[in-house]
Amino acid sequence: MSNSPKISLTDLHKGFGTKKVLQGVNLDVAAGESVAIIGGSGTGKSVTLKCVLGLLTPDSGSVKIDGVEMVGAGRNAQDAMLAKTGMLFQGAALFDSLPVWENVAFGLIEGQGTDRKKAYDIAIARLADVGLGAEMADMSPASLSGGMQKRVGLARAIATQPEILFFDEPTTGIDPIMGDVINDLIVKCTRELGACALTITHDMASARKIADRIAFLYQGKIIWDGPVADVENSDNPYLQQFISGNTEGPLDLDLKHL
Numbered sequence: 579m580s581n582s583p584k585i586s587l588t589d590l591h592k593g594f595g596t597k598k599v600l601q602g603v604n605l606d607v608a609a610g611e612s613v614a615i616i617g618g619s620g621t622g623k624s625v626t627l628k629c630v631l632g633l634l635t636p637d638s639g640s641v642k643i644d645g646v647e648m649v650g651a652g653r654n655a656q657d658a659m660l661a662k663t664g665m666l667f668q669g670a671a672l673f674d675s676l677p678v679w680e681n682v683a684f685g686l687i688e689g690q691g692t693d694r695k696k697a698y699d700i701a702i703a704r705l706a707d708v709g710l711g712a713e714m715a716d717m718s719p720a721s722l723s724g725g726m727q728k729r730v731g732l733a734r735a736i737a738t739q740p741e742i743l744f745f746d747e748p749t750t751g752i753d754p755i756m757g758d759v760i761n762d763l764i765v766k767c768t769r770e771l772g773a774c775a776l777t778i779t780h781d782m783a784s785a786r787k788i789a790d791r792i793a794f795l796y797q798g799k800i801i802w803d804g805p806v807a808d809v810e811n812s813d814n815p816y817l818q819q820f821i822s823g824n825t826e827g828p829l830d831l832d833l834k835h836l
């Protein structure tokens with residue numbers, strides 16, 4: 579079991595009505611590895627992540643976490659899986675009704691039954707990890723900038739010291755400089771935890787910085803998968819067009835045929 583990938587997706591299919599979105603996704607993420615799934619809008623990155631998290635049920639295929647099958651698994655197996663994961667949501671998804679520290683400590687208090695005083699101290703330490711001072715602790719998330727909210731979301735994601743981290747479009751909605759700060763913090767926090775990370779993004783700069791490996795999702799399949807350093811020299815014309823942002827190329831041709 580210990581040699582199993584932390585995350586293993588095998589021949590994952592998911593459609594909605596007649597629309598086939600995932601058409602045989604295969605991807606393994608090893609312990610300590612950081613993988614980014616990249617792809618254009620509507621290619622199924624979010625659907626893939628939702629299948630991994632159990633928020634959507636695949637039509638067929640397998641999702642294994644630490645070698646344990648999650649598709650069709652009961653509540654206990656799902657809860658055990660979620661207990662070892664942390665997630666940074668696209669819009670940070672903080673509770674405005676709770677102060678910053680309680681957002682960070684939410685999984686500790688509600689999920690692990692940590693007492694509030696201890697959870698507060700941990701929250702302050704995690705806020706420090708993402709460059710935020712204790713003076714933020716009692717503020718309302720609604721009063722923070724988008725970049726600050728992302729930092730709080732990251733502090734929450736790492737609060738329970740998870741083995742697996744999920745990052746959903748971590749740089750969406752913030753300016754490029756703040757995006758880079760978030761990328762650096764993600765790398766630092768993931769390394770410090772020794773966690774494995776799965777990121778979905780269409781931001782190549784973010785993917786390059788965060789990930790060891792890139793998986794390119796196109797027409798329902800991972801059509802290229804390799805180390806970040808190999809992306810530039812890949813001979814895959816779809817990937818090349820995606821990373822260069824050219825409007826002309828095979829991706830464009832496919833669009834014209836829709």
Ligand SMILES: Nc1ncnc2c1ncn2[C@@H]1O[C@H](COP(=O)(O)OP(=O)(O)OP(=O)(O)O)[C@@H](O)[C@H]1O
Pocket residue numbers: 594599617618619620621622623624625626780
């Ligand atoms: N619950 C749903 N019901 C019907 N169709 C859905 C549902 N969820 C996703 N889809 C469709 O699946 C396709 C893939 O969506 P998805 O959100 O995974 O794309 P994405 O790659 O994450 O794109 P983006 O970068 O724009 O967020 C889209 O065509 C979307 O409309």
